[in-house]
Amino acid sequence: MRLSYPADVKIIQVPCTGRVDILHLLNAIEDGADGVYVAGCLEGECHYLAGNLKARKKVEYVKRTLTEIGIEPERVEMYNLSSAQGARFAEIANEMVEKIKGLGPTPVKSNTAA
């Protein structure tokens, strides 16, 4: 199974999405990422019981923060899939990239040069 997904996506591996922190998501946006998403295990299937559920709540927190600032909350998403769903992984990557392309580049640009 040789599935391709867009080169726009940079993957950061964590042992469990429970390790993902609000700050990781915020810092990515702060540093200019156009979007960031978390791919966790299927709900109910977390090896650590609730890591993926906690991750979803953190994603929701960041969505609220972006909304407050006036940035599209869709730039941050949570997805659930199992490690056996390679095709779904590629599909999600494509879906997210398409969505971000639709939203356009991030409005978070440093003006330090100016």
Place this chain on the structure above:
Amino acid sequence: MIVADRKSLKEILAMVEDDKKILIAGCKGCVTVCNTGGLKEVEILASSMKIARKKQGNDIDIDINVLERQCDTEYVAGIKDTVEDYDSVISLACGVGPQFLSEMYKDQTFYPGVNTTFFGGATEHGVWEERCAGCGTCGIHNFGGLCPIARCAKSLMNGPCGGSSNGVCEVNKDIECIWDSIVRKKMDAGKIEDLMGVKGIKNWKTARDGGPRKSIREELVQGNI
């Protein structure tokens, strides 16, 4: 502990909208425990503010510093060498913090980044509830160990009022009627007589009504050694 909620980003951003370089000062005391003003929350606020300012095309330089406690002058003194380097300082400590800071550093502006709400504790992970009103004359043992001054919306000493329904306060469904709990506890224990008669009128002089309060432990005061 003292519980606080962070102010909205919008409100905080408006406070420092003209500033280019600020400090966000956290506190390792109560606000760390209630996840409002500890290291994590300071970092989150800093990142959120930088995102917002970058979006406006108006970058802001933010340093962070989490003090041991902002309610002790010795720790507040810890930022004396750098505090004047900033256009302003946001404190994520309870209401005590920005005041101790303001009193020590008269030329700097300190903004409260949180709304200090109550004295309470965590009833479950992520949920804090009020337990004490700091009235200065504790009598919780008279009410089955449950404080009606802090926990009854009308601070009734002889409750429950006519609005108590199914254990819920008339003010809203999310508020427990503490008098319902007091009465049931006493009835279950067969001690209804504890609730007979009129509980006397309270002396509010020991509460905030008597003016700002001070506690002095003579044995610790060193000024007169």
Place this chain on the structure above:
Amino acid sequence: MSELKSGSNLEKVLNAGHFAFTGECGPPKGANVTHLKEKLNHLKGKVDAVNMTDNQTAVVRMSSLAGSVLMIEEGLEPNFQMVCRDRNRLAMMSDILGAYALGIRNMLCLSGDHQTFGNHPDAKNVHDIDSMQLISMVKKMRDEGKFLNDEDIDVPPKMFIGAACNPFADPYEYRVYRLANKIEAGADFIQTQCIFNMDKFRDFMKKVVDMGLHEKCYILAGVTPMKNAGMANFMSKFVPGMDIPDSLVKRLKSVDKKDQSEEGIKFALEQVEEFKEMEGVAGVHMMAIEWEHMVPEIAERAGVLPRPVV
């Protein structure tokens, strides 16, 4: 006849063993004296005293003290209501003295609905003392002639002291004890919350009589005639401490909309008839909410007219 505490008409009527009949009137949302007097005129000669509510449901209205005085000018006897929400002990004691000086002889001591129900939900509430303590304070002022701080009062206010009781609030088993506490604190008479659940009220009164409370205090049963099924639904849902049985709602709905008010009045009249015979009940407090003009007809049909002159 025992010695009178205040000499109010209501006290004299109850003391003489008559079945009391009191009314209620909310002051205007403004200084419209004409409208207030119109409402009061409907009640003239039809009731023994009229409750003048104190910012009821935490909505700002003309002060109950001023409303009570205007009532006296109209030739009716006020039952001056005072809530603990809006005044501290200083304001309460001075208003009690003022009320007495202006001829007010009955007062009803209440906690007050929480301000979040009203039209100034951002207000700070007071609750310096609670309703139980207010009762004991008025009694101390009257019987000992002393302020709370034990200083003497130069001409103490001789009030007939009223208190409220809601048998339909929770915890039900405690309500009769709370009533006992109010009587011990100094309540001379009680006006209950509007009664709709008669089964529960019968049970409550049995407990009251078993404890002998009716011998220490006059208990007036609260009656509110329903204007229609919609009002019953609204009160059931939105008014704190209301117990409106489905059977009553069904009964109102069972008749044509235009006949629902008559059905509501019929239910109220049946209640009054039962209260006349119920042991421990000394009278009825008729709360015809914004329906003052119906009180003469209700009083007439209830057979409580003419009111006794004592």
